[in-house]
Amino acid sequence: MKNQKIIIIGGGIIGLSIAEQLLRRGHKPVVLDKGPFAKEASWAGAGYLDLRDAAHMGGDFLKLCRLSYDLFPHWVERMKQDSGIDPEYLLCGSLGLVFNGEEENVIKHIESITSFNGLQSEWLTPQAIRRKEGHLSDKLKAAWYLPQTCQVRSPRLAQALLRVLEKGKATLHENEEVRGFIRQGDKILGVKTSSGEIEGDQVLLAGGAWTGGLLDILGIPLPMKPIRGQVVLFKAEPGLLRHVLFSSTAYLVPRLDGRIYVGSTQEEVGFDKSTTKEAIEKLTQGAYRALPILEKAEVEATWSGLRPKGVDELPSLGKIPGLENLWIASGHFTHGILLSAGTGHLMAQALLGEKPDLDLGSFAPDRKPVQPHLV
Ligand SMILES: Cc1cc2nc3c(=O)[nH]c(=O)nc-3n(C[C@H](O)[C@H](O)[C@H](O)COP(=O)(O)OP(=O)(O)OC[C@H]3O[C@@H](n4cnc5c(N)ncnc54)[C@H](O)[C@@H]3O)c2cc1C
Numbered sequence: 001m002k003n004q005k006i007i008i009i010g011g012g013i014i015g016l017s018i019a020e021q022l023l024r025r026g027h028k029p030v031v032l033d034k035g036p037f038a039k040e041a042s043w044a045g046a047g048y049l050d051l052r053d054a055a056h057m058g059g060d061f062l063k064l065c066r067l068s069y070d071l072f073p074h075w076v077e078r079m080k081q082d083s084g085i086d087p088e089y090l091l092c093g094s095l096g097l098v099f100n101g102e103e104e105n106v107i108k109h110i111e112s113i114t115s116f117n118g119l120q121s122e123w124l125t126p127q128a129i130r131r132k133e134g135h136l137s138d139k140l141k142a143a144w145y146l147p148q149t150c151q152v153r154s155p156r157l158a159q160a161l162l163r164v165l166e167k168g169k170a171t172l173h174e175n176e177e178v179r180g181f182i183r184q185g186d187k188i189l190g191v192k193t194s195s196g197e198i199e200g201d202q203v204l205l206a207g208g209a210w211t212g213g214l215l216d217i218l219g220i221p222l223p224m225k226p227i228r229g230q231v232v233l234f235k236a237e238p239g240l241l242r243h244v245l246f247s248s249t250a251y252l253v254p255r256l257d258g259r260i261y262v263g264s265t266q267e268e269v270g271f272d273k274s275t276t277k278e279a280i281e282k283l284t285q286g287a288y289r290a291l292p293i294l295e296k297a298e299v300e301a302t303w304s305g306l307r308p309k310g311v312d313e314l315p316s317l318g319k320i321p322g323l324e325n326l327w328i329a330s331g332h333f334t335h336g337i338l339l340s341a342g343t344g345h346l347m348a349q350a351l352l353g354e355k356p357d358l359d360l361g362s363f364a365p366d367r368k369p370v371q372p373h374l375v
Contacts, residue, residue, distance in 0.1 A: 005030065006351060007191055007200035009178045009214060013042035013154060013337060014329050015206035016161040017344030018351075020079075023168040025348060030200065031170060032193060034177035034210075038158030041208050041336060044231060044305020046253045046263050047157070048244050049150040049338045050094060055114035057370075060362035061314055062117055065335065067358055068342025069150075075341045076152060076160075083163035087156040088256055094149035094244035095129065097290055098142040103248050107144045121146050135240060135293045149244050151253055154337045178207075180217055187324045202351060204327040205320075209271070209308040211330040220320060222365055224331055226271050226306035229264035230279040232287065235300040236260050241291060250286025260294065262287045266307075266334075275302045309333045312370045317347060317363040327351060328365050 006022060008015045011033035019029040031037075049072060054065035076089040098104045111121060124143045129136060132145075165172060173195075180192035182199070190199035205211050212224030238258035245252040253261040265279045280302050287294050310316050310331030320326040329347045332339050342358075349356040361367075 003027075004201040004352075005199070007032065007198060007203045008206055009191065009204065010206035010208060010211070010330075011037035011162075011172070011174070012040055012206065012208050013038060013045075013158055013161075013340045014208070014332060014343055015204075016158060016165065017340040018204065018206065018329060018347045019165055019170055019344075020161050021344040021348035022351065023165060023170055025352060027352070028168070029170050030173070030198060031165070032173045032176045032178055032191070032198075034175070034194075036174050037162055037172070038155065041305045041307055042158055043155050044229065044303060045154045045337050046231070046251070046261050047152045047154040047337045048094070048251070048253050049152060050146070050244070051119055051148065052110065052114060052146065052246075053334070055117040055119040056110055057313070058113070058117050060358070063358055064315075064342055064346075064363070065338060067346075068339045069148075071341040071345060072150065072152070076157065079157070079160040079164060082167070083160040085156055085160040085163055087152050087154075087160050089150065089152045090256070091148070091150045092243055092254070094146045094246060095124070095133070095136075096144035096146070097136075097140055097245055097247040098144070099137075099139055099247075099289070100141070104142065106248070111144065119146070120148060133241060133243060135291055136245075137290060137292055151244060152337065153255065157337070157340070178214065183218070186322065188326045202325045202327065204329060204347070204351065206329045208330060208336075209306040211308060211328065215320075215328075218323075218326075220322075222316065222320075222328075223311055225268060225309045227309045227333065228267040228269050228272065228304050228306055230267075230275050230283065230304040231264055231302065232262040232280055232283045232299055233301040233303075234260040234262065234287065234294055234297045236294065236297040240293065245290050247286060247290050249289060250283050252287055252290060259300065260287070260291075260297070265304075271306065273304050273306060275304050307333050307336070311367075314363055314367075314370060315339060315343065316365040317343065318350065318360050318365060321364075321366050
């Protein structure tokens with residue numbers, strides 16, 4: 001498997017993580033992006049690394065999320081050392097906010113399933129909440145505390161990955177769109193791009209929400225929908241908030257420099273990345289409800305990003321059926337940043353013919369879709 005030329009289509013957090021893992025194993029991958037690297041979903045994402053949803057869903061998805069969560073600290077520290085860029089990985093904990101009986105019932109239901117799946121958590125009284133966070137609303141009835149929630153700034157993580165890839169002499173082409181494939185029977189010989197043709201031994205699709213379009217070119221039906229998420233960024237004083245907050249109206253992620261990221265909607269509006277007045281207002285009010293002191297803070301920016309969602313809530317990881325050397329790592333939906341470490345590790349193993357540390361059968365592109373988890 002040495003000296004293979006592996007072409008990765010898509011330089012978001014997923015494509016870059018796989019490229020970095022290939023580089024660590026002595027390969028020099030080629031990464032192509034139709035735009036600048038990591039400026040789509042991977043730039044827009046909040047970067048909280050949290051096992052609530054995974055523990056709620058259970059099964060192999062929980063195993064995948066846990067594997068990635070466990071790889072994160074060491075992976076990110078090594079990247080920080082090798083790149084000189086700090087992705088601000090923090091173990092900050094999170095609070096699920098309860099203002100009323102309905103919210104309490106929802107969280108208690110989630111708790112009953114997640115505790116069964118081994119997730120540690122604790123209920124806090126209003127007094128105990130105040131000892132953790134001094135500025136939360138005094139209307140809070142209780143909070144569900146998850147000590148293991150972490151966060152990372154995904155644009156910085158992507159910059160660190162890119163620096164490591166540049167230093168390792170990977171081939172990185174921005175603004176080079178893949179528009180077609182050179183195919184011979186069941187084999188892909190290379191890709192046709194906006195600038196010419198590139199031959200390769202293996203090709204991996206990591207095009208995020210655009211991956212479905214790439215498969216369309218080959219006549220392979222594998223749906224990949226963009227799910228828009230809108231975001232509001234507040235500029236506040238450092239230390240105003242320390243934990244990630246989850247509530248029924250918004251979630252808040254505090255950065256070390258005082259900025260507070262407030263997300264997010266889930267909308268099916270095609271590839272439209274605009275923001276809407278209604279959604280921004282709703283998120284802003286959701287933030288004020290949790291942390292009233294934010295009413296004094298400036299809204300610094302708003303934006304949106306497109307999460308890639310496949311046939312269900314799981315990513316597709318593995319070989320495309322019917323083709324010898326075409327792979328996919330896409331559809332990470334709301335978990336792509338959490339899953340970047342694990343996806344890089346497992347896909348590099350699979351691409352290089354090793355047995356992946358986790359069986360990827362549940363994530364096969366042609367699997368039977370799993371039911372959505374309903375809260
Ligand atoms: C608002 C929001 C909040 C989120 N919060 C979190 C969170 O807190 N935690 C978490 O774990 N996840 C979160 N996510 C999800 C996470 O951001 C995504 O799952 C992840 O970024 C997907 O990464 P990707 O590399 O697959 O896709 P992308 O980052 O979209 O990258 C795909 C890349 O492929 C390129 N591409 C596409 N087509 C072609 C082509 N034909 N040729 C060349 N290049 C091509 C694109 O230009 C793009 O750069 C959030 C997402 C959003 C939008």
